[in-house]
Amino acid sequence: xxxxxxxDLVYSGKTKDVYKLENGNYILKFKDDVTGEDGVFDPxxxxxxxxxxxxxxxxxxxxxxxxxxxxxxxxxxxxxxxDIDSNxxxxxxxxxxxxxxxxxxxxxAVGSFYKRYALYVxxxxxxxxxxxxxxxxxxxxxxxxxxxxxxxxxxxxxxxxSKVKAMAIEIxxxxxxxxSKxxxxxxxxxxxxxxxxxxxHIGLIDEVSGGNMRAYKGDKYIDPLTLEKIMLSx
Amino acid sequence: xxxxxxxDLVYSGKTKDVYKLENGNYILKFKDDVTGEDGVFDPxxxxxxxxxxxxxxxxxxxxxxxxxxxxxxxxxxxxxxxDIDSNxxxxxxxxxxxxxxxxxxxxxAVGSFYKRYALYVxxxxxxxxxxxxxxxxxxxxxxxxxxxxxxxxxxxxxxxxSKVKAMAIEIxxxxxxxxSKxxxxxxxxxxxxxxxxxxxHIGLIDEVSGGNMRAYKGDKYIDPLTLEKIMLSx
Numbered sequence: 001x002x003x004x005x006x007x008d009l010v011y012s013g014k015t016k017d018v019y020k021l022e023n024g025n026y027i028l029k030f031k032d033d034v035t036g037e038d039g040v041f042d043p044x045x046x047x048x049x050x051x052x053x054x055x056x057x058x059x060x061x062x063x064x065x066x067x068x069x070x071x072x073x074x075x076x077x078x079x080x081x082x083d084i085d086s087n088x089x090x091x092x093x094x095x096x097x098x099x100x101x102x103x104x105x106x107x108x109a110v111g112s113f114y115k116r117y118a119l120y121v122x123x124x125x126x127x128x129x130x131x132x133x134x135x136x137x138x139x140x141x142x143x144x145x146x147x148x149x150x151x152x153x154x155x156x157x158x159x160x161x162s163k164v165k166a167m168a169i170e171i172x173x174x175x176x177x178x179x180s181k182x183x184x185x186x187x188x189x190x191x192x193x194x195x196x197x198x199x200x201h202i203g204l205i206d207e208v209s210g211g212n213m214r215a216y217k218g219d220k221y222i223d224p225l226t227l228e229k230i231m232l233s234x
Numbered sequence: 235x236x237x238x239x240x241x242d243l244v245y246s247g248k249t250k251d252v253y254k255l256e257n258g259n260y261i262l263k264f265k266d267d268v269t270g271e272d273g274v275f276d277p278x279x280x281x282x283x284x285x286x287x288x289x290x291x292x293x294x295x296x297x298x299x300x301x302x303x304x305x306x307x308x309x310x311x312x313x314x315x316x317d318i319d320s321n322x323x324x325x326x327x328x329x330x331x332x333x334x335x336x337x338x339x340x341x342x343a344v345g346s347f348y349k350r351y352a353l354y355v356x357x358x359x360x361x362x363x364x365x366x367x368x369x370x371x372x373x374x375x376x377x378x379x380x381x382x383x384x385x386x387x388x389x390x391x392x393x394x395x396s397k398v399k400a401m402a403i404e405i406x407x408x409x410x411x412x413x414s415k416x417x418x419x420x421x422x423x424x425x426x427x428x429x430x431x432x433x434x435h436i437g438l439i440d441e442v443s444g445g446n447m448r449a450y451k452g453d454k455y456i457d458p459l460t461l462e463k464i465m466l467s468x
């Protein structure tokens with residue numbers, strides 16, 4: 001059982017609190033708050049819209065499943081271990097790109113992509129895998145950023161950008177494949193990467209759960225808790 | 235003198251009307267309407283904000299100056315000739331990319347770039363030449379689009395994209411150099427390109443005037459009419 005008494009709360013995020021351990025590692029405590037608007041869950045939103053009992057534990061369980069799978073496949077991540085009872089995940093220290101960049105892999109034109117480009121695409125059309133980047137910036141509604149702007153603003157260098165883009169597609173393809181085994185289609189998924197400082201290389205950070213993706217069964221959207229139950233059922 | 239009686243009005247735009255000639259060429263009639271908000275001129279705006287007497291003729295004069303310069307330098311454009319008295323420019327037919335794409339070359343972090351990325355850049359910081367693309371879409375406020383999205387939405391192909399990007403920088407550098415001869419600094423400039431159908435290659439279309447750029451003398455913004463006067467004075 002993880003004991004948070006010896007850990008310092010260093011950051012309180014929208015859906016997770018972050019504690020620093022004496023050995024340099026961190027603990028992510030998953031909360032029951034989820035992103036959305038007006039009480040409706042929306043993985044594309046960037047503020048907390050509602051609290052769903054069990055959402056934290058559910059997100060942790062599914063994230064743990066995926067991180068263990070990625071590690072088994074040799075994909076670098078910040079994951080060390082999880083303690084489901086205390087809703088915590090222990091992770092390696094990681095340095096963000098800039099103040100945080102979200103990497104979105106899209107397979108269907110939904111969400112903000114459709115809102116921006118409705119003049120050129122039907123809602124739900126297959127488009128991927130297509131990668132785009134947004135800045136984590138609540139004040140400015142997580143603005144879209146081009147690859148060239150990531151470079152000129154020194155948020156990433158060219159090598160890191162190619163690496164992140166390739167890893168995002170590789171990981172999204174694994175998630176897509178896992179979902180498809182349960183008859184579920186991945187429409188889009190949002191990742192965060194960092195420089196894993198101990199090993200000094202790029203790895204997947206944050207979480208990988210229903211809160212970061214849009215998953216559908218036929219034309220029915222599968223909410224995060226249901227997704228976790230389906231994915232983790234034998 | 236151009237006679238518009240034998241020409242069909244095919245499109246009425248925010249700042250120009252477009253007429254088709256019997257020989258397949260087009261006439262652009264420059265209007266005195268300029269883009270802005272609440273009566274204040276803003277080259278980054280996408281609706282007509284005010285009418286300035288003489289703005290059309292002034293924009294035509296400066297555009298003519300630049301198009302003649304580009305043609306002399308071997309850069310393909312749609313320009314054939316201008317008739318200043320009638321506020322018209324005769325141009326070759328051109329096919330837009332998609333429903334129109336704006337190509338912005340930035341040298342300083344101002345306008346929508348600064349609004350989006352203020353977390354990472356000081357207003358007015360040197361950043362360029364940096365190229366970005368927006369879609370002409372009034373309903374959606376001319377959204378920013380990534381290079382990958384231009385490709386997957388079939389708005390341009392890869393070859394056209396590289397060509398347009400390289401041409402935009404080449405042309406912006408010429409304009410920047412011309413302005414600097416008069417002690418004026420180019421902060422950013424917006425172009426439109428098309429497939430010039432007769433010659434079947436990519437060329438600069440639309441106009442090149444103060445309405446499409448932000449120009450400064452020291453820290454003083456130079457409005458379009460003043461810019462034309464300074465640039466065309468001996």
